[in-house]
Amino acid sequence: MANVCPELLYTGTCHNLNCSLKHDAKFCSVCAVICAPAHVYDAHVKGRKHRTNLSATAAGSSTWLKCPICNVVVSSEVVWFQHLSGARHRTTARNHGLNPSIYPTDAELVDHHRCFICKRSIHVTEWRSHLRSQVHTGLQRAAAQRSKFEQAERDRGGIVVSHAEKGVDFGVVSRANSQKGVQVEVTLASTDPSANVSIVRADTFSTTGSGTCPFSAVIIGGPRVVAWGKSIYVRVTFLHPQRGRFFGRLELTLQDTSRRQYLITRQLRAVVGNASNYELLKAVAPYVHRRPTRWHHGGQVMEGRRPPALDAVMWVKTLEQSYIPAGLQDILKNGSTRKAIAAIRGTFLPQTLINETHERYFRVLLWLEEHRLREDLRLYDLADVQFAKEGRLYTLPVPGLAEKRPSVVIGDTIHVQSSSGKGHTHKGFVHDVRLDNIRVNFHSSFNVVGRYNVRFEYNRTPIKRQHQTLMVRSTSTQRLLFPGPQHTPLDRVVHYQEVPLSLFNGQIANNAPQLQAVKSILRMKEGAAPFIVFGPPGTGKTVTIIEAIRQILHRQPNAHILACAPSNSAADLLAQRLSALTPAELLRCNAIFRDRSSLPDDLVAYSTFKEKHFSMPPISSLVRFKIIVSTCGHASFPYNLGMPHGHFTHIFVDEAGQGTEPEVLTAAIKTLVTPSTRVILSGDPKQLGPVIRSSLARQLGLGKSYLERLMDLPLYNNEQTGRGRSYIKLVKNFRSHKAILDYPNERFYNGELEVCGSPTTINSFLGSSQLPKRTFPIIFHAISGENERESSSPSYFNIDEATEVVDYVEELLRDRSHPVRAQDIGIITPYFAQSRKIRKLLQKERIEGVKVASVEEFQGQERRVIIISTVRSSRDLLSYDAKFSLGFVSNPRRFNVAVTRAQALLIVIGDAYVLSIDPMWRGFMNYVYLRGGWRGDAPTWDTNVPVRTEGDYAAEMQEAAAAEMDALMARLTEGEDIEGEANIDQAFQEAE
Structure with missing residues (x-):
């Protein structure tokens, strides 16, 4: 055409x-x-x-x-x-x-x-x-x-084919029936007395990308002429042993008296599974993309009263506002992505990232991220809602609040306008957060009667702290940000056997890399670059850091240590592992707006409170603690409280690869260091990095963590100053079975990781009847499901995969020959909606204790059994953007974390056809298939062909789909x- x-x-x-x-x-x-x-x-x-x-x-x-x-x-x-x-x-x-x-x-x-x-x-x-x-x-x-x-689906030539409205739908078929085969008859009838059309053949084709078509068709009876008053029947059979959704096309080739042939087609559909599960998990309401709430700007803003918690700490320094420059704001509002990047680079971003441009460079990236965060919050605007009066506060239900969608904490603000578009704008302060409700204080003029539009406002305090950190002048920036050979942390490589130590944790006595790391940290020079403990999965980097901290405190009575991590959960873990110290020695410092119920009970004694909220000890008390544990984002508190420079002799940042560079630097690294302050980072640049919402900021470098950027510098890459003198790589993996570890080990760690896990644990599923091959504890279960969304949630779920996941859980718990507790099973899925559906099925089966969460929530954790549901699936071979159908499933670091959480058994459930778009997933599936761990329809590609790392498999899929479409087009137009x-x-x- x-x-x-x-x-x-x-x-x-x-x-x-x-x-x-x-x-x-x-x-x-x-x-x-x-x-x-x-x-x-x-x-x-x-x-x-x-x-x-x-x-x-x-x-x-x-x-x-x-x-x-x-x-x-x-x-x-x-x-x-x-x-x-x-x-x-x-x-x-x-x-x-x-x-x-x-x-x-x-x-x-x-x-x-x-x-x-x-x-x-x-x-x-x-x-x-x-x-x-x-x-x-x-x-x-x-x-x-x-x-x-x-x-092609329309009737023509005087012939009417049944199932015109919805196609041939077999509905939900039980697995028992699908293994025997189920049938549906399609009828062809004539509506034209003069017509004399015969049916030449009936063919079926799969449209789900699988190699084998589960549908077949035969023409019933003798004469094949569709004459007036006489019908012809075609029997369509569906036969498949596995659960999933299957789609196909029935092509009926018809011929008239002039021997001209044409096609009439019908879509074929069948679902193999449990009908009650589909009814339980189906979308309650169809997905509706949230429309932006109409908002009028200008006019008077009536402000409510701040919550008392915000005044619980008297800060010495005031945070600057650091608003986004107007010119940058204009670029972000009116430019395409390509033009915006060009304009930002040409106008705002320094040409090179060096010590002198570091502040400006990262402040621009922070502004880009803030802009995106503000825009993303618009997804949670509420329209035409009502408040309820509760004492001096006003209560508002917020759907999804319990799951931090959006994340709202005490002290946040919301803006409220009458849904009629008239009246003042009210600015309210959040005083309390309870499950799916917030309690807000408004100006006395607020009228609870009426309906309102609500906008959540981005809490700028964390990002203002990062701007503050970037702007602080320091004499140590060169060695911290762009260290050279003169800043090498150690004069020489420390052998793990030299200088015997009396260990607090005897488990590392026979672990050479861990011992070498601890002894290296104790030997760090003044004025040195950060020392890095590179800890791949299951190698005990946090154990190493804790041992180093204990040794420093034991050997240096005047030492003061700040230990940080990007998240509260990671910081809590540090504090818990240091809880052998007394509350007079250890402080778990919490942000004032942290939800108190999220603090582990065993850390209450190590925390400070003012009434119901977290607080901070006075500076005179703070300086007495031997060690203070905080999140990176909150760790600007020593500087803002006026703690003296050089107070901390050592600053540790665990999981440093998960934080942005400005966030990690906020951990007092730039604000309070003196030449005598030692900085130690631990993490893995091959695991999850910072979560960046702005694609602009990500492309321009904010997604690269401080840890990763340092390790790319010559100091850490050089044979003379790198491994052993600037960083230690831990290589003994105490978590996983060799089969589970082999693929990520080769893919991410140059094959250096050694399997050192307890044989009792890592071999505990060998011989299990659950395994396709009893000596290989990995299963890839290929299933063709369907992406679904519901209501206003943009998150995907896949009922077919959710059902398969829970089936595996039930089978594992029933297996008495290889017993496992529910608490030993973890389920990882990248989509929040899928987590909800899986929990709903577990609840239906009365299974408690299984953790269902995202990859991010599992980082640093392990389970004997890990089940991964990848969710994304597609039956639309016409989709031009096939390479985007994976969503964020296609992310090497997310993949690495997900598959390395398992100790003894790894089960991956997904659409092999869609996952094969990604070279990393294709390589993993080849690895599993060739070793006998495959279940479901066989791969549609040659698993013996080496995977091209940069291969455009999406383009190949598109070409195959186009060829299939071209063939159909030819059949449609043949003879006419x-x-x-x-x-x-x-x-x-x-x-x-």
Whole structure:
């Protein structure tokens, strides 16, 4: 097909008399389908798919569109096309001498057109190039092909085929029945007395990407002529032994009296599983993308009273506001990603990152991240809600609050406006957080009667602390930020056997790397660069750090230590492992707004409180503690309380790879160090790094942790000054079975890790009947499920995988020959919605004690059994953005952490076809398949072919899908001359 005119598709009219593009077509923005010829559109809008999509689109539009001619805003693409064809719009355009066919602009962004097919807002200066881009033309191609499929499903030639509305749906089939086979009959009947059509053949094709089609079809009976008053039956059989969702296509080849052949198709669908589970876990309401809450700016803001907790500590220093510069704000509001990066680099970001530019460089990155955080909070705006009066406070239910969606703490602020758009804006302070409710104090003029729109405000205190840290002047920045050979922490490599130690933890006595690390920390020079303990999974880096701290305190009576970690849970773990010290020696310092219930009971005695909230001891007491434990973000407190420079002789940061550089530097590293202060970092640059929400900040370097950046410097890479003198790599893995460790060991750690786990633990599932191969304790269970979302949650869930996960849990708990407790099983899944569904099934089966959480929550932890549900699945071979279908499952560090939590048994459940897009996952699946750990349909690729690390397997998948579509198109047009159809597919191939 020749190229379709985009102006015609997206505005309905082309006014270029010399336009050579195709005009006999219509675009359905609801279904993202290009109908050609144009008359096909009339049949399309009457179909069930269009009606279903129309209702979902009307409820779920997320973008407000503005008409530049009429200066009015409409709420969806559907309403836009109605507005465009309306008499008022055309009259207004005529009165102003303007072309009524116009592209809409995004009402939320300045000078941005909305591309309906890409679902993106594009800056006007890039609009024409966008229409020619590979992504846009690829999506146009898919839209045209979807229309082709849709047309093939329509009856023609006087023949009516049953199951026209929903296709051939076998419903939810039990595994027992699916193994025997289930059948459905499809009927062909004639509606034309003069017609004499025969059925030539009935074929089935899989559309889920699996190699084998679980559907088959046979024509029943003798005569194959579909004559008036006589029906022909086709028996379709579904047969498959495994759980999952299966999709296919039935193609009926028909021939008329002139021997011209044509196709009528029907979609095939079957689900193998437990019907009650699907009913329990199904979406309660269809997913609706949250629309931005309409908000009017300006006017008076009435402010409530701050909570007393905010005044629990008297700070000596005041944090500067450090607001985002106006020029940078303009770039972020009005520029595309590519243009924004170019503008930021050219105007705000230093050309090179050196000691003199470090402050400016990272402050810009912090502003980018803050901007994104503020934008992300808009997802949680509430519209048309009511408050309840409770004493002097006002209570508001906030869905998802218990799961930190959004995260709200005491002292945060919300802004409230009447949903009618009239009256003042009220600024309220959060005084209390209870499960899914917040209690807020407003100005006395607030009227609880009425309905309000609510905006959550980003708490700027943590980011202001980071700006403060970057701006503080220090004489030690060179050795801390950009150390050279003169800053090498050790004069020579310390052998693990020299200088015998009386160990506090006897378990490390025979661990050479751990002993070497402890002794190296004790021998660090003054004025040295940070010493790094590089700790891969299960190698005991935290144990090493704790031993080093205990040795320092024992050997140096005047030592004062600050120990930090990026998260409260990691900081709590440090404090718990140091709890042999007395409360007079150890302080667990908590932020005043931390939820008290999240503090472990055994650390209460080591914490300071003021009434119901955390507080801080006076400076006179603080300086007496031998060791203070804090999160990195809160560890600016010594500086802001006026603690003297050089008070801390040592600063330790555990899990340093998980924090951003400004966050880790906030741990008093830059603010209070003197030449005599030793800094020790521990972590693993190959595991999870900082969580960065801004793609701009990530691309420009904020996603690279301080630990990782240091280890990339020549000081740490040099053979003379690196390993042994600037860092120690721990290599003895005490966690995992060799089979579990081998793949990540080769992939991330150069094969250096040694299996040292207790044989009783790591071999405890060998010989189990649960294993496809009894000597290999890894299972990859290939399953084709379906991504789903519900209500206003953008998080994905997969019922098929959730059911399979809980089946494995039940089978493991029933296995008396290899007993395991529920507490020894961990379930990792990247999506919050999937965690909820799995917990719901566990609750149904009355299973308690299994931890279900994200990869981030499992870092630093281990379980005898780990089950991973990857969730993402796709049956749409037409999807142009197949390489994005993995979401953030495709992340090497997340993969590394997930598969290295297991001690004795690792089970991965996922869609092998989709995961094979990613080279890392493909390599892992090859590893499992070739060693006999595979369950489910076999891989569709050659597992013996080496994986190309930079291989574009998504492109190969697309090519295979395109070839399959081309073959169908050829069959659809074989023997007949449907206007324009023979060329539709070809044109888009050329455009690509």
